[in-house]
Amino acid sequence: MPEVDIRPATPDRFPHAQRALSGGGDGRSCQCQWWTITNVEFQRSSVEERRELLRAELEGELAPALIAYVDGEAAGWVRVGPRTRQIRLSRTKQLASTTEEPWDDGSVWAVSCFVVRTEHRGEGLAGRLLAAAIDFAGSHGARVLEGYPVDPSEGRKKASNELYRGVVSTFARAGFREVGRPRPDRALYALDLSR
Template structure:
């Protein structure tokens, strides 16, 4: 049984964050900046610039994500934090037209991105990362967590690289309720942290 631990993505763990992000999928090129900048800004930035943006974000704190370790090796990542700074979420019509929460409310947090290295997939890391993200958000004063997972059982083949959103069943198992279904395969889920 592997030993799984989860820790905040702090400045001293930046190399671990990079290791987690670069083990498969789009994490290496994205640097978890997709939701942080507009499409126009995205088109103008290089991978190296996005890495510098992530480093600046991590250095400035508070930690924008959590890192999962399997037997001491950085194996996964989840972005969790206040929703307003993630500007592309608000600009995504499927989300902006269906969220129950005001977009400028800093007490609304979001889980917007998962990355798990290929060699560590199938070990339940997304569920462990989500559980830790909920705890982190609650401890940080979040009122609600929202997320935008995909439903692979909705009849559409979902490319593996799109699963960075997370899978609907993982959120449902963690107690999130579905608040909208903007597309047959795309859900908006929410968890109230005040109770």
């Protein structure tokens, strides 16, 4: 049984973040900046500029994500943090019309991006990352944790790149409740951490 350890993405772990993000999917080019900058900024930025934005985030006071290690090697990533720091979420009409929470509430956190390296898919790592994200959010004062997963059973077959938001079954197993579905294959889930 492999040993799994999940740690905050801190400055000294930047190389580990790069390994986790480069194991399949869009992580290498996105650098987990999709939700943190506007569409115009994202389209105008280079991969190197997005990498430097991520490096600056890791140097901040609050880690923007968690890194999963399998037997000591970086294998996965989950972005978790205050929703107010992920500005594109509030600009996404499907989400803005579905949430029950005010967008300027700093106690509402979001789990918005998962990356699991190809060689570690199918091992339950996304579920473990989500569990760690719940603990991390709760220990840093989050009142509510939102997620925006995909339902792969709805519509056409989804490519693995399209599952970066997570899947509904992972959120349901973790105790989140479905708030609404802006589209049949897209959902907004929430977990009350104030209890």
